[in-house]
Amino acid sequence: MISKHAKTLASIFITSFVLLLSGNALAESPVTTYKYGLKLDIAKVLSISKPKTHTCKPVDHLMKYVDSTGKIQTLKFKALSDACSKGH
Numbered sequence: 001m002i003s004k005h006a007k008t009l010a011s012i013f014i015t016s017f018v019l020l021l022s023g024n025a026l027a028e029s030p031v032t033t034y035k036y037g038l039k040l041d042i043a044k045v046l047s048i049s050k051p052k053t054h055t056c057k058p059v060d061h062l063m064k065y066v067d068s069t070g071k072i073q074t075l076k077f078k079a080l081s082d083a084c085s086k087g088h
Contacts, residue, residue, distance in 0.1 A: 033077075034077035043066050048063045058079065059078070061076070
């Protein structure tokens with residue numbers, strides 16, 4: 001028969017192991033730079049960040065997203081700055 005103390009320790013161990021595995025599933029990967037034709041696996045976009053500029057020009061954007069396996073990815077790509085849509 002397993003003692004109550006041993007059951008508690010086993011429960012803590014299993015919970016810790018599950019949390020460790022779930023934390024690894026959400027770990028971020030290194031930044032990938034987009035190149036034309038790159039196949040993307042985007043399940044959900046988390047954020048898109050870009051620098052503020054008053055000049056219409058191509059700037060680096062960073063998109064954080066979750067892929068179909070639940071892993072957080074970061075993609076760097078070039079796009080026109082917001083100033084281009086404001087006629088600057």
